[in-house]
Amino acid sequence: MAMSTILAIDQGTSGTTVILFDANGRILDRAYREVRQYYPESGWVEHDAQDILIGVIEAASEVLRRTGLVPDAIGITNQRETVVVWDKSTGNPLHKAIVWQCRRTARDCDLLRAQGKEPTIRAKTGLVLDPYFSATKIAWLLREEPELALLAERGELLVGTIDSWLAWNLTGNHVTDCSNAARTMLLNIHTLSWDPDLLRMFAIPAQILPKVVDTAGICGYTKQLDAIPAGIPVAALVGDQQAALFGQACFDRGMAKCTYGTGAFLLLNTGEKPVFSNKGLLTTVAWRINGKTVYCLEGSVFVAGAAVQWLRDGLGIIASAGETAALAASVQDTGGVKFVPAFVGLGTPYWDASARGLIGGITRGTTRAHIVRACLEAIAQQSQDVLECMAQDAVPPRLLRVDGGAAANPVLLQMQADLSGIEVHRPMITETTALGAAMLAGMGVKVWRDLAELQAVWQCDTVVEPSWDGQQRAAAREQWRKAVDRARHWF
Numbered sequence: 001m002a003m004s005t006i007l008a009i010d011q012g013t014s015g016t017t018v019i020l021f022d023a024n025g026r027i028l029d030r031a032y033r034e035v036r037q038y039y040p041e042s043g044w045v046e047h048d049a050q051d052i053l054i055g056v057i058e059a060a061s062e063v064l065r066r067t068g069l070v071p072d073a074i075g076i077t078n079q080r081e082t083v084v085v086w087d088k089s090t091g092n093p094l095h096k097a098i099v100w101q102c103r104r105t106a107r108d109c110d111l112l113r114a115q116g117k118e119p120t121i122r123a124k125t126g127l128v129l130d131p132y133f134s135a136t137k138i139a140w141l142l143r144e145e146p147e148l149a150l151l152a153e154r155g156e157l158l159v160g161t162i163d164s165w166l167a168w169n170l171t172g173n174h175v176t177d178c179s180n181a182a183r184t185m186l187l188n189i190h191t192l193s194w195d196p197d198l199l200r201m202f203a204i205p206a207q208i209l210p211k212v213v214d215t216a217g218i219c220g221y222t223k224q225l226d227a228i229p230a231g232i233p234v235a236a237l238v239g240d241q242q243a244a245l246f247g248q249a250c251f252d253r254g255m256a257k258c259t260y261g262t263g264a265f266l267l268l269n270t271g272e273k274p275v276f277s278n279k280g281l282l283t284t285v286a287w288r289i290n291g292k293t294v295y296c297l298e299g300s301v302f303v304a305g306a307a308v309q310w311l312r313d314g315l316g317i318i319a320s321a322g323e324t325a326a327l328a329a330s331v332q333d334t335g336g337v338k339f340v341p342a343f344v345g346l347g348t349p350y351w352d353a354s355a356r357g358l359i360g361g362i363t364r365g366t367t368r369a370h371i372v373r374a375c376l377e378a379i380a381q382q383s384q385d386v387l388e389c390m391a392q393d394a395v396p397p398r399l400l401r402v403d404g405g406a407a408a409n410p411v412l413l414q415m416q417a418d419l420s421g422i423e424v425h426r427p428m429i430t431e432t433t434a435l436g437a438a439m440l441a442g443m444g445v446k447v448w449r450d451l452a453e454l455q456a457v458w459q460c461d462t463v464v465e466p467s468w469d470g471q472q473r474a475a476a477r478e479q480w481r482k483a484v485d486r487a488r489h490w491f
Contacts, residue, residue: 004447007063007071007232008434009056011078011162012240013099013262014305016052018059019431020067021438023447025457027429029067031059038096043103043344046096049084052162053169061227070229074170074222075236075441077243077433078162080183083137085148085159091169094148094157098137101262101302101344105136106353112136117201124188124195126274126283128351132300134161135185139202152208163237164210170234171220176210177237178293182285187212189274189285192293213237215287216444235444240433241265242286245296247436248401248427249458251451256390256397258383258416259433260406263347264304266386268297270394279389280349289443297394299348299386303357304379305406307341311375317368321405328373328411336361338483339374346488349389356490360483379406380415381480387420399423403432410464418468419476426462 004023010016015035020028033055038046064070081100086093098104109129112118118129127133138159142149151157158168161184164176181187181194186204188195192212199206213219215238224230238246241259245267248257253271258264267286274283274295286296308321318324342355359371390397399422406412407430417424429435439457442448448457468476 004442005069005071006438006442006447007060007074008438008441009060009074009076009166010240010431010434010437011052011056011076011166013079013101016055016059017431017434018056018063019434019438020063020069020071021435023442025429025435025439027431028069029063031062033059041104045099045102047082047099049086049093049097049165052097053166056166057226057228064227071232072447073233073235073441073445075238075437076163076166076234077238077240077437078166078180080161080180080239080241081132081134082162083134083141083159084162084165085141085157086165087151088156088158094151095141095145097162098141100132102137103131103344103353105131105140108136108140109353121185121198124190124198125185126182126189126276127185128280128282130351131353132347133183133185135198135202135204138204142203152205155207157208159208160210167219167234167237170222170225172223173220174210175213175219175237177213177215178285178288179215179239179242180237181212183239189283189295192285192288214289214291215242216289216440218444233445236437236440238287238437238440241267241298242296243436243440244403244433245269245286245436246439247432247434248403249455250401251455254395254397255401257401257403257432260304260379260402260404260412262304262306264301264379264383266299266383266390268390268394268397270295270297275394277389277393279393280351281386281389281393282348287440297390299389301379301382301386302345302347303341303343304382305404306343307339307375307378308406310341310343311372318372324372324376325409325411327369328376331367331369331373334374334377335366335370336363337366337370337374338479339371339378340483340487341375341378342487346484348386350484350488352488354490355488358483358487360486373411376409376412377415380412380419383416384419384477397422399425401425401427403427403430413462413464414467417464417466419473421466421468421473423466424464425460428459428461
């Protein structure tokens with residue numbers, strides 16, 4: 001077992017990270033490729049699927065050349081809901097990938113809502129009717145690009161989320177797993193199959209969709225691609241947030257995690273039965289292993305780390321994200337400044353596609369440190385919005401496990417603990433998305449036999465305890481809600 005290695009491909013929104021893990025969860029080597037963002041119109045976001053594929057192959061080849069190791073398996077975790085369409089015979093993408101953040105189908109969602117479709121969608125998929133999910137993106141492509149619709153009718157076009165695109169290129173098999181399929185708004189989460197009623201609703205032919213498989217389990221074997229040798233089992237496909245939940249060893253009902261990435265995503269393990277939310281949380285599939293399905297509640301914050309990027313690239317008031325902790329700590333509070341980073345609308349629990357970002361409460365005494373601190377506070381406040389919903393819908397999380405790039409920021413973690421009133425735990429390995437993919441792939445090829453063996457892989461690095469009393473917490477939450485009200489229904 002000590003010599004076993006797993007290659008995790010973590011294809012995210014901002015970049016692709018490839019990490020080689022050993023059987024103890026230690027990182028042996030890693031490589032990274034940035035993903036270029038395209039913004040063809042206001043509120044639209046696209047990626048180049050071919051560039052993503054090239055980046056994945058380059059990064060994986062770099063790691064394998066440098067280490068000289070051949071992994072026992074490959075696990076793929078990915079940005080979810082992003083849609084790729086490609087030619088079945090040539091493998092060429094036929095349109096830029098439409099990214100999960102893209103809001104181009106907001107009016108389509110409004111129309112379906114007006115037609116009374118949302119309750120059916122909610123009951124079958126556990127999702128709210130929102131441009132976030134894949135179904136309206138696929139429908140938009142087939143409607144707005146008639147040649148794509150023609151190819152789809154002929155069975156010459158394939159469509160999938162990023163996991164499907166990568167798996168098809170690595171193995172030749174058109175597959176997706178339950179955790180990714182559950183995010184398309186086309187999967188019935190009770191039967192775990194593509195739903196005929198939803199396919200008709202969105203006018204999407206079933207033949208273009210991938211086969212739905214277990215999250216852990218061999219779904220194909222690699223072809224020779226650069227330094228990636230032929231014959232390596234691809235043994236896990238998993239959406240990035242579900243991967244992080246698994247990588248945080250949140251195997252039991254009531255365990256929760258928050259990943260601070262481009263957005264912030266909080267997941268609560270609800271066990272083997274789906275729990276439906278009254279508070280705008282999503283009911284989704286966490287994973288399916290050996291035919292056994294685990295469900296979770298999820299809250300989605302659309303803009304978290306992306307707000308820090310905007311401070312750097314848009315406003316130019318910081319040179320790097322690493323500066324934010326010291327800057328934020330240099331002031332006692334935000335000086336009354338509130339920052340609501342609703343750049344692409346608001347997610348849980350508001351689901352307001354018309355909301356837009358604002359910075360309010362500025363005075364002549366406001367400095368960049370106050371704005372930076374308000375940005376970090378906004379990430380924690382949005383996450384607390386979700387935690388409160390989870391407590392009301394299911395069970396209050398006893399503690400919160402955190403990961404992602406911003407989890408390295410001690411000021412943010414203290415804010416999160418203070419606002420939530422519970423301990424915040426950061427693991428030794430904060431690359432939990434990649435680790436989760438590796439753990440699932442390892443289970444798929446029996447490197448680890450069961451969840452009990454995997455418990456030892458997760459180790460705690462930092463515990464942050466709350467320092468606020470209830471009155472401070474309530475006051476901060478009230479101020480935040482007022483700021484959000486001002487950002488909502490902007491047009």
